[in-house]
Amino acid sequence: MTFQRAQVTELRKRFGEASRFITIVAGPRQVGKTTMVRAALADIAHQFIAVDQYEEPSPRSFGMYGETSAEATGEIRDAAWLIRMWKIAREQLKLHRAKNPAQAFALVFDEIQKIPRWSEVVKGLWDADRATGLDMHVVLLGSSPLLMQKGLTESLTGRYELIPVTHWSFQEMHEAFDFTLNEYFFFGGYPGSAPLIRGEDRWRNYVLASLVQPSIDTDILQMVRVDKPALLKQLFTLGSAYSGQILALGKVKGQLEGAGNETTLAGYLDLLGNAGLLMGLHKYHRGMARQRASPPKFNVLNTALMSSATPYTFTEAQADRSFWGRLVESAVGAHLCNTATSNEKVNYWRESPHEVAFVISDANRLTAIEVKSGATHGKLNGLQAFGQQHTGCRRLLVGAGGVELTEFLSYPLAHWLEPV
Template structure:
């Protein structure tokens, strides 16, 4: 990895910390995309006394002064339970540091979601600080996208500004790890796995044990009620196997053991999507009420997830043309999802034999995208039919005869509007 490489969100965090503290700063995103690394790289520009990095599951940061300087030391702080009282104590000590410094203080709380009722406690503490005009920036990080989202939406509405880190893009992996297109198609965009790609067995073990299993076990099953955890795991593997394809819930139930009903599968698919693993795209239908009943199109959000369980080596994946077609379609869908602005919506469309691989919706504007990894037919009927039905839109062909795949992956989704 190039030592000087920094993700674009680094500059955003630096700018927020230069401003007076008006909002909580929440650095959010899937597991293992570099949230903690990014924050630590920004903190490296500050003297040690200006900030305190406190990880909920690590020994307490001794750089924080005690809230009451006259009190006796409490011994090994690592043994203290990580509960609401502990969080209040940490916060009060950061307040003390802010009051003693002319430049204020920065408190970073990593793995905040592991504290019960964390968002309610943070809300009360933050509101008290704002009432006093305290120069204390607070940065929150968490490895569970599901629980972070729940806390932010329920208790902290209007009090935070998110900095969202998604899976690493093709250009980022090229710039940081010297990937080429074939590397990215197979190994995907997890920075921690990049140093292991020359040993595919080692790489595959890392993806399965460090990325996939903790994402399911810690980010979903430990944080959300799931009545059928075995079914959720089966659904994840099914989604990886059928990525890039439309698959009805009826067909899913036919391939899953103890599949329950379509409501359960739809809910579990939503959990997998919120954890940054797999999305089920809904069919574009113009009217929003018609979209919920459609069969989902499954898309992995990082190609490493598809490759690790495929049974293919990198060379075998390149040689199988049918499999490669699904890979190319999956990576286009993942890229659109991961780089889309918050006000964009991603769909697919099908009417009989006419289809459009992806439809990106932003307000009243539409981009219809067809993906081809082989020879292109004389006329792209699906794109033409879609435009006749839904009105003028931008039509894109990705692959042979159109925009080269590497070029398409080099720009975010909004570029194509």
């Protein structure tokens, strides 16, 4: 049986309901969004339109199969084009309902963010459908979380439900590709690169050229104004190399050519985080203002981004205990960030000489997490010091002497906020 992510089931469930909201499927590049949606569409009538490789719909393209067959038209993908495609889908829905009155019909646009003013146009079309009682499911996919977020907040507030698609977890990579835990730490959670890991040079070239470069050049630089694109790329390279470490942006400036002020760097780090590449975690404080003022702890959101940028082979990486320890800690941090909901936070904590790898929290609960990749865990002075300052918090050791890494990576962040 072909592996399917949990979001496929969720999407099928929505197709079984009345079309109350637009469904937004958004996440980083190459995490399987299109494959997931196509799997969910397999048993219903639909029209799937890939904005960047569109083929003109024909009446025969609708029904249970939902694939287009005519030659590409080469039309400009603008607001007028989007309106025309939507109107064609409306007509096909009516034809379909005449034969199958109870069956769902879905209109899907892949890479919707490539259409200028897409959110304004979708808002008008969706509202018109609601006014006439047209029950057509609409699914929008985008590989640029930055532009998707902008469009949603500007025009579609209250009209959509989000299905977030994040990087693949260890559990998913193990089930789909038989990854071992150590392979997951080094090669990360990109499904497209999984068949290449036995040829490490080929794997590395694929990650850098087909994943990292397009994520920055296309998903950030073509969608958002960046005054110093070279600086953003340097920051990503440096941050990936220092993943698992705390580094003040003032010190970072000294290692970057043409660096701007710390506010500029912080803004670029936010862009990289929103694109699913690199986070700058803040120090845990009860006050948000103090959190933002703290030096960031870099953490890649997929460890392939860290290991592909190093000269180490898989074997050499495991032999370097310092690097491997940061890689394991980065995998734990990525898992927490990727599974956090909007009301859950991931931070770190440090008050010299003590440090805690991660502090996770929501409005009512707090857990401090230390990560140990070696065979022994040693002293846990950081957890003890944090616990003394924050009574009632949960303290958790992940790795040697604590929760097994395989178990920890099998549950989302919320699971570890539960009381002991």
